[in-house]
Amino acid sequence: MTKSSHENDVAFIQALADLLNQHDLAEISVKREYGENDRLNVTVSKYAPQVASPVAAAPLAAPAPAAPAPAPAPAAAPAEKPEIPSDPANHPGAVTSPMVGTAYLAPEPGAEPFVTVGSQVKEGQTVMIIEAMKTMNHIPAPRAGTVKRILVEDGTPVEYGAPLLIIE
Incomplete structure (x- = not known):
């Protein structure tokens, strides 16, 4: 990789980081293929990567409809049950x-x-x-x-x- 190419990649990554901050995004991931053995894979994230274990299952084709969550029952007395925060x-x-x-x-x-x-x-x-x-x-x-x-x-x-x- 030439120095010019390296400088271009650094500028590109900096531009991605700026986009991340400007649009309040959590993560941006880009894959560029320049040739058979020349590619750039970049992930810019505000958060530390999470370790996830893959599941050996077929991808979900269409999600099943979800049942709506019922509203919480009102408390009998304020001292018995704390109020659920609005957020x-x-x-x-x-x-x-x-x-x-x-x-x-x-x-x-x-x-x-x-x-x-x-x-x-x-x-x-x-x-x-x-x-x-x-x-x-x-x-x-x-x-x-x-x-x-x-x-x-x-x-x-x-x-x-x-x-x-x-x-x-």
């Missing part, structure tokens, strides 16, 4: 997305969802899948508890850190 991301039981991708609530179209509102989950149990770069990443429950709210619909895109569901 679900601030809730202490929020499970957030470890990556950018598409959230799926079931292992395949037409299958039963991993969890529903009211489901009891164990720590480490799969609660949904996030597809990122054609890889199905199982999202485990970080703690045991009851699923109180599901905050995403099946087949919707999610950002890094976005709240997915509430486990209490």
Whole structure:
């Protein structure tokens, strides 16, 4: 690789970083093929990469429709049950997305969802899948508890850190 080519690549990567900041993006990934043995693969991200284990399953062709989450029941007395914060991301039981991708609530179209509102989950149990770069990443429950709210619909895109569901 020539020095000029290297300088052009650095300028290109800097331009990607500027775009990332200007448009408040989480990540940009570009692959350039210049020839048979000359290519450039660049990923510019604001966040540390997440380690994901690939799933040996066929890609999801069409997402199954999600059941709407029922509204939480009103508290009987304020002292008995704390109020759910207006922003679900601030809730202490929020499970957030470890990556950018598409959230799926079931292992395949037409299958039963991993969890529903009211489901009891164990720590480490799969609660949904996030597809990122054609890889199905199982999202485990970080703690045991009851699923109180599901905050995403099946087949919707999610950002890094976005709240997915509430486990209490």
